[in-house]
Amino acid sequence: MKKLINSVETVLQESLDGLAAAHADIVALGPERKFVHRRELNRNKVALVSGGGSGHEPLHAGFVGYGMLDAACPGQVFTSPTPDQIVEAAQAIAGDAGVLFIVKNYAGDRMNFEMAAEIAECRTATVITDDDVAVESSTHSIGRRGVAGTLIVEKIVGAAAEKGADLAACVALGERVNARTRSMGVALTSCTVPAAGTPTFTLGEDEMEMGVGIHGEPGRRRVKRAEADAIAAEMITAIADDLAARAGSQALLLVNGFGGTPTIELYLMYNAARRMLEGRGVRIARSLVGSYVTSLDMAGCSITVSLLDAETAALWDHPVHTAALRW
Amino acid sequence: MKKLINSVETVLQESLDGLAAAHADIVALGPERKFVHRRELNRNKVALVSGGGSGHEPLHAGFVGYGMLDAACPGQVFTSPTPDQIVEAAQAIAGDAGVLFIVKNYAGDRMNFEMAAEIAECRTATVITDDDVAVESSTHSIGRRGVAGTLIVEKIVGAAAEKGADLAACVALGERVNARTRSMGVALTSCTVPAAGTPTFTLGEDEMEMGVGIHGEPGRRRVKRAEADAIAAEMITAIADDLAARAGSQALLLVNGFGGTPTIELYLMYNAARRMLEGRGVRIARSLVGSYVTSLDMAGCSITVSLLDAETAALWDHPVHTAALRW
Known part of the structure; x- marks a missing residue:
């Protein structure tokens, strides 16, 4: 460790x-x-x-x-x-x-x-x-x-x-x-809990865990490593179908790193997820990209889509002054 | 990869x-x-x-x-x-x-x-x-x-x-x-450049690279894995000695993650570095903790100390509105 x-x-x-x-x-x-x-x-x-x-x-x-x-x-x-x-x-x-x-x-x-x-x-x-x-x-x-x-x-x-x-x-x-609001995550590596000292789960060098939880809990299935677009497509489909997001909806898109994922990859995933949501006619009205809800040192990310209305969009824009979120 | x-x-x-x-x-x-x-x-x-x-x-x-x-x-x-x-x-x-x-x-x-x-x-x-x-x-x-x-x-x-x-x-x-301003970094793992596909350098499971560069360049020496306090002590000593930081100085302390390091560890390193600087009589007047200057997916961090005066402290506090830094 x-x-x-x-x-x-x-x-x-x-x-x-x-x-x-x-x-x-x-x-x-x-x-x-x-x-x-x-x-x-x-x-x-x-x-x-x-x-x-x-x-x-x-x-x-x-x-x-x-x-x-x-x-x-x-x-x-x-x-x-x-x-x-x-x-x-x-x-x-x-x-x-x-x-x-x-x-x-x-x-x-x-x-x-x-x-x-x-x-x-x-x-x-x-x-x-x-x-x-x-x-x-x-x-x-x-x-x-x-x-x-x-x-x-x-x-x-x-x-x-x-x-x-x-x-x-x-x-x-x-x-x-x-x-x-709906989310889904993917893990490229496990996290390691300090008190345990060893990875919570093991993934082969060519494997990912689709739908992983933020404690390293199992997700939907273990799959072969895939390209960012394929990962984003599966997550956006699961999210948007469940949300019954209609064309013309306004959404907040959050791409969240799990702790071990660099910013260059998070913006790339955001770009993929955004294209797919826009392809379904959803308008991305607000965005957030960064590592905000992490799983120690896990590599991977989650995508969250939250449908906004005029009231919730205004409340999202309201000033905030915290260690991690500030505007 | x-x-x-x-x-x-x-x-x-x-x-x-x-x-x-x-x-x-x-x-x-x-x-x-x-x-x-x-x-x-x-x-x-x-x-x-x-x-x-x-x-x-x-x-x-x-x-x-x-x-x-x-x-x-x-x-x-x-x-x-x-x-x-x-x-x-x-x-x-x-x-x-x-x-x-x-x-x-x-x-x-x-x-x-x-x-x-x-x-x-x-x-x-x-x-x-x-x-x-x-x-x-x-x-x-x-x-x-x-x-x-x-x-x-x-x-x-x-x-x-x-x-x-x-x-x-x-x-x-x-x-x-x-x-x-002076900085020093430590790597727990290598980064992997996408076009290379393999880690830039190799570190044993019980090794760290003290003084690593932000492209994975070699630092001062390869050492056995050490506790956060020992790492922070070596970095703060190198930085503060070189800076000739006098007791009573005011400083900005930046603990920077390299891309694969979770926030829980960065705040722990900040805590260690702060205690050591304060032990030398330096007052921490401003702080920044996060992954701002990264090396792809490298695990590790750098510590930066910048001596402030009234003018530079006020300029640091001046409003900023960018993707990554905002106040």
């Missing part, structure tokens, strides 16, 4: 300390690093809290800041945060408007956020994201997995909360965005 | 098409994709042009936009842009204030930018960057290599040009920033 780390026990805490120091103008760490919160709290709005296993950076802590999340709870690598972490985060930032949990659809995450909602002494509601069309259930989830589309939900609902939407409106909006 | 590409011949053009489509509000492509330029040209200021081999994305095209570069000339992967590309870019954007070339110190880049300066029918001046302390000369350069510090020169001089600095002032500022 080749990683820039000191010991497998301290990877998360050292990385969180680095994040907090590098972006001290935006975020701060809660007690015992249980959560990352905005440096300047605003208790006059719905507070957005997300979280999940680490190893997907910058998700979620990199999205804490004006216009997006109020706090994020990082679990150990690929491990759900504990209910205790989530309760402390919620109670630390809650105002009268309540707290919205944004939770990726994995069994552990859902259970721990549900327990936290029961314990927390503040008003809470939850939006579940499940944008991954690759598989209907997986080793980690019942129902579809929540993947890169989660950041779109966090961004759009974050903007609405900033503009004064109440808790019920934030839930409805989050569910609407999630329902219009 | 596992890459998200269609053919080795079209990697660059497809990736450039993706960049231009994804950021059509910021950039546009010149004829035959010879250069990337700002969508909205401003001919009432010194125009900044950079360029070099591709494979280092987002450098340089990702830094074209308000507050930074006016144009960038991408060569083929790890290959200098031709004089023809540079001449066309310069002439397309030049106003009366002239054109500043910002050139990394590699033999091919210097030669081609020099030829372009002789041919171009506009006033030009050049700043050479050579921030890499690892080796005094290399397979690609006479004298030190220009690496990640280049983006700091581009950002700070870009802000000055935006505020009306003339060509001579931009040259002086660029040279001053370069003289106060």
